[in-house]
Amino acid sequence: MAQTRERLVEAARDLFLLKGYHATGIAQILKTSGANSGSLYHFFPTKEDLLLAVLTWYRDNIDEGLLQFVYARIDDPIERVFGVLDGYRQLLLILEFEYGCPIGNLALELSNSHPAARTLIRENFENWLAAIEANVVAAQDRLPLDTDPRALALFTLTVMEGAVMLAKTYRNLDPFDSAVAQLRSHYDRLLAEGTEWSSPRPLPEPTEHQDESIQHS
Template sequence: MPRPANPETRSRLLKKGGDLVSTRGFNATGVQEITAAAGVPKGSFYNYFESKEAFAVEVLTEYWDSVLATYGPILADHGTPPLARIARYFAGLVEFHERRRYAVGCLIGNMAIEVTPSSESVRIKLAAIYRQWMASLTECLREAQAQSELPAGKDPAQVAAALVDAFEGAVTRAKVERSRSPFDSFEGFVLPALVT
């Protein structure tokens, strides 16, 4: 009779394996490296994940849940004007990348480029994350429009999509250049142009 799955072991596999996938890439990280980093036997990986692809979906879920928990409350802070909340939100994300010395990039963007050509389940998960990300920004932008901060002629959903696209592009270029410069451009030019 197989031993029941241990939630601590699963959590360790996701944490240690997620760190490896973030820094080395999904395809360059094997199950052996993931289990070694987590300190568990290689065979036990499949007690927790049906496949490496299923593991990738769970790593993305953990990553996005962490982003929501850390930065989501900024957008929901109704004591601050909506556009100021959006600026603070992106500033927080920039600080996250700065702490990592711009070297790692965004797991969402990295997986979108590396894994979606070969994995439909990862593509579906990423599409859901992008929709959720844009929806939270759209809600804040609608509030900005109701308070006459965002011009009436701007479509909040289109602005939200453009913000996500532009920010993810800045993350990718910052990773390549190991520089804050793309974020300065996003914060100084792109964000103001989209919301005024």
């Protein structure tokens, strides 16, 4: 049947999500999908080709799989951002923390060794960032004039990925909720400043450390 390819991608997607790439065997993918070895290798010459198909699927399904589900019930752009984060929260709950961000998992497992996968992982992140950035831009009339939408979107993704990692490790939503609450307060402080130029960075207490290679905002 023509949907064999699709079943294979779905099975691989779910197994990679739950167990990771290396820990998932071809045999399991065949069993889960109900396909045979010959069919799999007809569509995907190597296991890595199947991985790329999975990452392509995620990349092309961020809208229906994630955004539309949130946007359907929330209109305010800032609340949409936190609605997306809440989507990950729900998935952590539903799958009892045997989950994480599927892209994040594969990013840490494969970014070093699989360049083609890394490119697709980056494209996934780029799509996610573009969606969040669009929300920040839509709310820009309530944010300080010097707000950098891309940087704020990137910060949001950063916090989400870190928060999912900690929740998965603790098998508990507390670290996730705590981190998102801190992120919320970060947004709140920006909103509280309104459309004025952001106040200049205050001078910290004089300290005696010499070299400081962190770039400040």
